[in-house]
Amino acid sequence: xxxxxxxxxxxxxxxxxxxxxxxxxxxxxxxxxxxxxxxxxxxxxxxxxxxxxxxxxxxxxxxxxxxxxxxxxxxxxxxxxxxxxxxxxxxxxxxxxxxxxxxxxxxxxxxxxxxxxxxxxxxxxxxxxxxxxxxxxx
Numbered sequence: 001x002x003x004x005x006x007x008x009x010x011x012x013x014x015x016x017x018x019x020x021x022x023x024x025x026x027x028x029x030x031x032x033x034x035x036x037x038x039x040x041x042x043x044x045x046x047x048x049x050x051x052x053x054x055x056x057x058x059x060x061x062x063x064x065x066x067x068x069x070x071x072x073x074x075x076x077x078x079x080x081x082x083x084x085x086x087x088x089x090x091x092x093x094x095x096x097x098x099x100x101x102x103x104x105x106x107x108x109x110x111x112x113x114x115x116x117x118x119x120x121x122x123x124x125x126x127x128x129x130x131x132x133x134x135x136x137x138x
């Protein structure tokens with residue numbers, strides 16, 4: 001079974017390291033980008049199964065990254081979970097309307113992170129195909 005690949009987009013090096021350790025321990029492969037421009041390039045090169053995206057990036061806002069991802073056919077169906085320190089009462093609805101499959105407030109609770117990741121991957125087009133094929137084999 002192939003490991004699901006998660007692109008983590010954040011400029012906080014400590015958070016990148018922590019998420020890498022947590023997600024790798026759960027059996028996921030991880031790749032990183034530390035700014036908006038690099039996030040698109042990395043997504044195009046790696047074609048991740050999921051993107052964890054900070055809204056506050058040094059060269060732009062994560063919402064712009066989400067918009068750009070949706071404009072690229074090969075990336076438009078990749079689920080995005082927003083992880084941010086920005087106020088939830090202002091940004092959660094905006095992020096969800098923009099297409100995010102989840103919204104997590106920093107500091108992130110590990111159980112919430114794992115639940116959001118599993119849910120986003122299970123509800124992605126790839127996850128749904130896998131679930132359907134498993135059902136038809138039984």
